[in-house]
Amino acid sequence: MREYIDGSTAIVRGALDAGCTFFAGYPITPASGILMAMMRELPKVGGVAIQGEDEIASIGMCIGATLAGSRAMTATSGPGISLYSENIGLAVMGEVPLVIVDVQRLGPSTGGATTVSQGDVQFVRWGTGGGFPIIALAPSTVTESYWLTAKAFDLAERFRCPVFVVTDKELATTLTTVDLESYPTIQVRDREVGSGGPPYRYAPADEVAPLHEFGRGATVRFTGSTHDTGGYITKHLPTVDALNRHLSEKIEDHRDEIELADADLEDGAPTLVIGYGVTGGAVRAAVAEARRRGIRVSGLVVQSLWPIPETVIRRAMEGVDRVVVPELNLGLYRREVERIAAGRSVVGVNRVDGELIDVDQIVEAVT
């Protein structure tokens, strides 16, 4: 059987199936659908959902709840991510598993509340101070909205860090026909919970210590300040160094566990189209159309935006001399692709008038 479903609903279902037990959010178009569904659904499964007094409170409550044993998610759009900024840093520093959904709308500022955009791709990457790695997944279909949300919960536990699900107004609100059989089952790992002893560990630098939760028998110290493994504030140089390297290496050294992309490569094709998010749909359609016209072309829809999946992109670029990057901004991800493209020509197909990129626009850029 098939269903008629939007991306928001798929995200909510993905979260529930992944074992989400806490949600806090503040209404904002086009992310409100997720808030309302979570307010309705979470109490039914014994979880808690609350509308915070603002976005700062919402993400703060999520972080507190996670430390008390919940699996938490919050959802907002660009203006709300701005208000999340400082707490994203807290979650990075305190190594808090947390899923943050960004339903992108046209910015900057209030921008176009009901207008699609992909303007936040660098913002989620660099949205807090300090310059540490961030994990961000970007679904390009409703089915992906479901399983990448579940995957985000899994990666959040694996790496003890905030994980973004970057979607947009169109994916979140467009109704799509989905075959009920097409949803893959994502194994979301159980939380490894530690008890007693220091709540943090920095050696080996790339390893992640189990999360110590409040109220499990032993006292637990949590802090957003630079801290030693016991959770006490420190300025001890080797400890500070070890902490900061750990925060980076636990993700950077394990990028292979995060890389996700949907590759449709054609042997000997001189052109590769790289897209992500809602534009991924147009990329797939354009590749099919170009091939129908006899043009040899490869397509790559990136699903793990950050860290950028360099290995898959490099592989897809083999033998290619031209890379086309369509996106609903003025080339924010293209510059990342250029860095990897090493001399190949990289062209953008960009749209910032609030409409989706046309399949024909991409086909034209490919020919």
Place this chain on the structure above:
Amino acid sequence: MTVDITPLRRYRNETPYPFCPGCGHGSILDKLSEALATIDIDPASVVVVSDIGCAGLSDQYFDTSAFHGLHGRSITYATGVKLARPELTVIVIMGDGGTGIGGTHLINAARRNVGITVLVFNNLNFGMTGGQHSTTTPDGAVTATTPGGNLEHPLDICATVGVNGAGYVYRGTSFDDDLSTRIVEAIRHPGFALLDIWELCTAYFVPANKFTRRGLESTIERLGLATGVLYQHDVAEYATAYRAASRDLPSRMRPVGIPTTHPSPLTDTTSLVVAGSAGAKVRSAARLVGEAAIRSGLWATQRDDYPVTVKTGHSLSEVVLGPRPAAPVGVTVPDVAVVVSADGLRKVQPMLAAMGLNGVVFTIPEFADVVTGARLVVIDPTASPVRIPKAQLALVLLTAAVARLGLFPVEAMTEAAAAGAFAEENLAAIEAGRGL
């Protein structure tokens, strides 16, 4: 005879406080330690949530669980902890600085009556950052940022949370003999409890204002602020109330499958745009078309465009139907357009003009002169034997379009409507539409 001797549990650790000599923070923390010993709860189930500033250093001198987060946001973390685990004892320690920057959290936690205890270490200025004025700095006081005397009126923290529902509110100073008793009361109170504890910042406020313990008391008096327990009443604790309200809810949502019950003759993708006014059921009518198409074995997508003010201006839905699954993409020139209002027409006029001979535009007599290259089908709703409400025009015309173009059987529309909300009125509209 055997006697069980339970050693007194320890809450304060051995590390000496880092505060300046005479700073009030240490005395309040001693009282907190005394209060916890009186209550005698497991230190692991006590979570001290500290804010930022000198007051924010406090948690490190306790052997309880601790959460040290961002400036002004301690109440939000405490709320999250309490909502997730109502059985934990959650104590917030924040300065007057934190109270100012996080004022909205203070008010809202009080309003909700989340069962946390907030100790405000109110030393009338920002200690850690160098003695700048805070929201509680008395008028006239000299600080690093009010060299000529503070021109702002000080915030009455107690009244603010009190009038907004807080279960327990107390004002006093770090010198009060009964402070630990009051802290015990506050922790034992099931709802939101706050103690506004005035104290001395010996590094800044004291030297800048020749301030003393007596000065603290006389300032409270001069400002006309009451002291002691100011509010104390029974309230429903939020986390507990939430759980009670969550009992007996139906089970969570699951996918709702739509059965395939009809065939469709469609072999190519067909795009259909319906343009009407916001609030006039354009989106829900379009959704019924999609559901009916799925019942007919097709794959549908629906994209909507509308202004933020949902009940005024245009409402546009693009429905794409096809025999194969397809990702939603923008529709520049649709195959079929259905125009039911002037708002909608304004929005799609360029689209209609760009449509060619293969396209079809369905509209009402009012817009019979619309400029389009497509075939125009004018449907007169007044020709219907039943009166058609304005809000059903979209569904009526969509049904007419489906029937006349033979996209799929109208019975599929009937089934979709019967299975959904507002079945009766939608079925009536579909009946009217197929008859026109």
